[in-house]
Amino acid sequence: MxxxxxxxxxxxxxxxxxxxxxxxxxxxxxxxxxxxxxxxxxxxxxxxxxxxxxxxxxxxxxxxxxxxxxxxxxxxxxxxWPGTSPLLPQDAFLRAQHRFWTDFFEKKISDSLDRFIRSNGAAVNEEFIQDCLLLEGALAELGDEEEGPFFGGASMSFLDVMLAPSAVWIPALEQVMGLKPTSQEQCPRLHKLFGAVTEHPSAKVALPQIEKLKEFTQARLVSDHHVWIAKASP
Ligand SMILES: N[C@@H](CCC(=O)N[C@@H](CS)C(=O)NCC(=O)O)C(=O)O
Structure with missing residues (x-):
């Protein structure tokens, strides 16, 4: 409600x-x-x-x-607004895990993607692959696959919300700038999670279409990739 x-x-x-x-x-x-x-x-x-x-x-x-x-x-x-199902787990240890992996994502994966963009797709992304594998391990450990695809099981949790934009940004960067993400075989759980994000009714509204992001990325590359975020208009 x-x-x-x-x-x-x-x-x-x-x-x-x-x-x-x-x-x-x-x-x-x-x-x-x-x-x-x-x-x-x-x-x-x-x-x-x-x-x-x-x-x-x-x-x-x-x-x-x-x-x-x-x-x-x-x-x-x-x-x-905790509502009936808060995004962060009730258990203090699990809450710490969500904060840890959010911090990891910011410092490592998000930073790799940022460097990839700023180097116009030239940065080698082996570290990015290794970090995605670590995140896959965390999902296998923290998320109950029988309950659902998310870290939060059937529903999105804090960590799922933190990762959700990658479900559209990674394919856009792959298709426009040649980013080589992990394969489905390497990271089956993450692929399932991102697939579920793109199907989620709230995420469908909150996240733009991949095609729209591709156009945005392409346009910024053509203008000036160094300032491509700052110059864009919605
Ligand atoms: N750590 C911040 C990052 C926010 C951020 O980088 N925002 C960008 C847009 S993606 C921005 O406002 N850039 C404007 C600027 O750098 O001047 C967060 O998590 O909110």
């Missing part, structure tokens, strides 16, 4: 994987919100005032108070 009158605004940018995470968490929780797409090439006063430290999206403004950084925002959403 949707939560109304919550006074929630999301400052976002549609290709941003970090914005996608927050949008997905809001949709999973049924939280009514206003989405204000931002022009990152010409940052609004609202964005600069709401995130004066990093000046980046996403920012969630709840009752006039801004919160920045996607993982912190999703955590906040889960605390304020």
């Amino acid at each position: 949707a939560c109304h009158d919550q006074d929630v605004t999301l400052l976002s940018f549609w290709p941003s994987p970090f914005s996608m995470r927050v949008k997905l968490a809001l949709l999973l929780k049924g939280i009514e919100h206003e989405d204000l797409p931002q022009d990152l090439g010409n940052k609004s006063k609202l964005l600069l005032e709401s995130n004066p430290v990093h000046k980046k999206v996403p920012v969630l403004i709840h009752k006039g108070k801004p919160i920045a950084e996607s993982a912190i925002i999703v955590h906040y959403i889960d605390e304020v």
Whole structure:
């Protein structure tokens, strides 16, 4: 059931994987919100005032108070609107595992993808493959395959929300820039998870179509790959 009158605004940018995470968490929780797409090439006063430290999206403004950084925002959403099934596990050890693998994803996998893009597809991605294999191991250990494809089993958990944008970004980078991701044989569970993400009703709304991301990536490559994120408009 949707939560109304919550006074929630999301400052976002549609290709941003970090914005996608927050949008997905809001949709999973049924939280009514206003989405204000931002022009990152010409940052609004609202964005600069709401995130004066990093000046980046996403920012969630709840009752006039801004919160920045996607993982912190999703955590906040889960605390304020726990609902019947919180995104973070009840068990403290499992919660720590979700934070650990989120941190791992940011520092290793997300960083590899970023370097790949910034080097115009030239960076060797053997490290990326090894890191995906480690994540596959974590999914085999933490996610109950009989319950469902996600780290959270049948439903998306915190870590699934953190990883979800990769379900559209990795294929887009593969098809436009020649990224070589892991095969289905190497990472069967991750492939299943990303497949389930693309089929999930909330993710279908929160994440853009792969085709749209491909067009975005292609256009940025043609203009200037060094500033391709900053120059884009929604
Ligand atoms: N660690 C941040 C990363 C946010 C981020 O990098 N946002 C990008 C869009 S994908 C941005 O706003 N870039 C504008 C800029 O760097 O000036 C998070 O998790 O929210």
